[in-house]
Structures are given as structure tokens and as C-alpha cells.
Amino acid sequence: MPETNDTPRLQRIDxxxxxxxLAGPQPPLLLDVRRRAAFESKPRGIETALPLLLDADPPRIPDRPRATPIVVYCLCSGEASSTRAALWLLAAGYEHVAVLDGGLPQWEAQNRPLAALDWTRETGRWMNIPKTGNAAAIDAPLLAEAAFLFGQALPLRRDMAVLFVDMVDSTRLLLRHDAT
Known part of the structure; x- marks a missing residue:
């Protein structure tokens, strides 16, 4: 995909x-990206954040005007889940998408406030993620592959388990194993 000046790029924000x-007159839409179990064990996040469930079936993203500034974050300092969700948002046509550098751990390390998040209900309009590019389809690029193709830098700090989950698509492995 050739890049032009009009091509939306994934940004990082500290x-x-x-x-x-968030304190300004037009705060960004804030998305807290995690699985249900993570919300159950730690139901607090940055105030005003909307929960985006990674294990929703099908995965869903907010349906807002595409020029809406959006910041996504997750629980890991390596930003694996938030980067995945950010790529979904870019594939859906959102123009201003940023990932919180260091995720929620960095926010907490700076003693910034947390608030209870209600992850059990959707607020506002939501839509299924697009079935193209970075979506959940079997033929969609993996996170690392998509980031490389879109010229995005991958997070430098990752836990090995997170790296393994992002780099290996178990569906593809099973399909290849069954074909042999």
C-alpha cells in the first residue's frame, strides 16, 4: 500500500x-482495550474510556465520524492489544488514531487518576470490525506483518507471551498442519 500524505498513520501519545x-475543550475518544477477564480482575481505567472487548464475537469498534480523534490503550506496557485495535480503526477509515505509549501501566506510574469502568454495556453506536486488511479474517495480516506493511513501528517493549500471541496466528497454524 503506497503511502501518501493523506494516508492515516498510527500515532503514539505519551x-x-x-x-x-483529555482536559481540553475537545477531548479524544478514549478506548480501553482488553478481554473480559482482564476487566473482571481490574475494572478500573482512565476516566471517560469506553471498553473495547477483544474477545467479543464478533469484535466491535465504535461507529463515530471518521475524523474523530481516538486514543487507545491496554494493560500491557508493550501496547500489543491497543496496537491491534488501532489498526482495526485505521482499516475502518478513522483518520486520527493514537496508542498510549506504555499503556495503562505508564498512566498509573505517573500517578494519574483511575476510575471504575462499566465493561458490561456498550455506550453509543458500535460496528463490527471491517473484514479487510487488519480484520479478524483468516487471510488478514498478523499484527507484525500489518505494521510492517503500513510502515508502522512496533512497540519495543513486549512480554514474550504477548509477542508470541501476536506473531503466531493459531488458526493459520492449524490450517497448515491439517493440510500436511
């Missing part, structure tokens, strides 16, 4: 800049 934008 906790201090996010705090300033």
Missing part, C-alpha cells in the same frame, strides 16, 4: 500529552 488533551 501520558502527559493525553492528560492535557
Amino acid at each position: 501520558a502527559a500529552t493525553l492528560a492535557q488533551r
Whole structure:
């Protein structure tokens, strides 16, 4: 995919800049990206964040005007889940998508406030993720592959388990194993 000046790019934002934008007159839409079990064990996040469930079937993203600024974050400092969700948003046509550098751990390390999040209900309009590009289809690029193809930098800090989950698509492995 050739890049033009009009091609939306995944951005990174630090906790201090996010705090300033959240306090401003037009705060970004904030998405807390995790699985249900993670919300159950730690139901707190950044105030005003909307929960985006990674294990929803099918996965869903907010349906807002595509020029809406969006910041996504997750529980891991390597930003694996938030990067995946950000790529879904870019594939859906959102123009201003950023990932919180260091995720929720970095926000907490700076003693920034947390609030209870109700992950059990959707607020506003939501839509299924697009079935193209970075979506959940079997033929969709993996996170690392998609990031490379879109010229995005992958997070530098990752736990090995997160890296393994992102780099290996078990569906593809099973299909290849069955074909032999």
C-alpha cells in the first residue's frame, strides 16, 4: 500500500500529552482495550474510556465520524492489544488514531487518576470490525506483518507471551498442519 500524505498513520501519545488533551475543550475518544477477564480482575481505567472487548464475537469498534480523534490503550506496557485495535480503526477509515505509549501501566506510574469502568454495556453506536486488511479474517495480516506493511513501528517493549500471541496466528497454524 503506497503511502501518501493523506494516508492515516498510527500515532503514539505519551501520558502527559493525553492528560492535557483529555482536559481540553475537545477531548479524544478514549478506548480501553482488553478481554473480559482482564476487566473482571481490574475494572478500573482512565476516566471517560469506553471498553473495547477483544474477545467479543464478533469484535466491535465504535461507529463515530471518521475524523474523530481516538486514543487507545491496554494493560500491557508493550501496547500489543491497543496496537491491534488501532489498526482495526485505521482499516475502518478513522483518520486520527493514537496508542498510549506504555499503556495503562505508564498512566498509573505517573500517578494519574483511575476510575471504575462499566465493561458490561456498550455506550453509543458500535460496528463490527471491517473484514479487510487488519480484520479478524483468516487471510488478514498478523499484527507484525500489518505494521510492517503500513510502515508502522512496533512497540519495543513486549512480554514474550504477548509477542508470541501476536506473531503466531493459531488458526493459520492449524490450517497448515491439517493440510500436511
